[in-house]
Amino acid sequence: MLFKKNAQRFIGLIVTIFILLILMCASIVYGYTDTSWAMVWDAFQNNNGSNEHLVIETVRLPRALIAASVGSSLAIAGVIMQTLTKNALASPDIFGVNAGAGFAVVIAVTFFSMGNLQAIAWVAFLGAAAAAFGVYGIGSFGREGLTPIKLTLAGAAIAAMFSSFTQGFLVIDEAALEQVLFWLAGSVQGRKLEILTSALPYLLIGWMGALFLASKLNVLSMGEDVAKGLGLHTGFLKIGAAIVIILLSGASVAIAGPIGFIGIVIPHVTRSIVGIDHRWVIPFSGLLGGILLLAADILARYVIMPQEVPVGVMTAIIGTPFFIYIARRGFHAK
Structure with missing residues (x-):
């Protein structure tokens, strides 16, 4: 753990905010034009x-603002998922x-030619x-109940299923393939600024909800039995966390x-810096997630200029070695 005292963490938070702002400015300045x-x-x-x-x-x-917002959101979602499931590989x-x-x-x-941004968000x-809910349900089957390895396998199965369905529908409709590939x-x-502003209310609710749940996630991370003994309503907490x-x-x-791998990489990096206190892990993860996606x-x-590589490919290149490392080390996460 790099920062052991709250004063150090606060200074680190200010520095991280500064780095995020610098990268946002760099994103606006540098490119093909x-x-x-x-x-x-x-x-x-x-x-x-x-x-x-x-x-x-x-x-x-708009590109800089969207990258910062999406990176932050995916990183925070990864933190909460790993805490809820006790699984180091958990991420959206x-x-x-x-x-x-x-x-x-x-x-x-x-199929429905939906173009309204609010409707698409819903x-x-x-x-x-x-x-x-599908992953949670499948992972709960069996005599042992919910376990990290079963959740991971269920998540892989659900991801593969939805990805196959998506590819299947796009093969049927070649015009749609060009539109969404x-x-x-x-x-x-x-991406236009309007798509961010349409989704911003949901992101704000998610960010504020995550900060509100931070102290309760600290209690839950000690174990569900301990959390219940301390008076925490774990059922309501899990519902709230799922909504976030x-x-x-x-x-x-x-x-x-x-966009993949941000939700895996950032929570582990953050815990190595500030420890396991979610009151610090969540804001740090949000900032570092934005930094990673902006970078x-x-x-x-610049990789194949004048063409551009989709940023999801870049995060996969960065995240795949880290994923392998975490998978080899084990599934347990605090």
């Missing part, structure tokens, strides 16, 4: 309608929550909820598509 820091400042102070100024305001600013993508939300959105867009929530890879490119996970995961998928998105612009 050649711009500078001075040009960005001028675009917000005195927009002259030039191509560079339009790119800065209508493309890169591994447990099929992202795949369920993505499948629901694909069905809504391709569809994503329904898909995320269906996947979450890049979105399915996970991307913040080309669905809000954050569903809204993130509705905005940027299914991955900036790198994605």
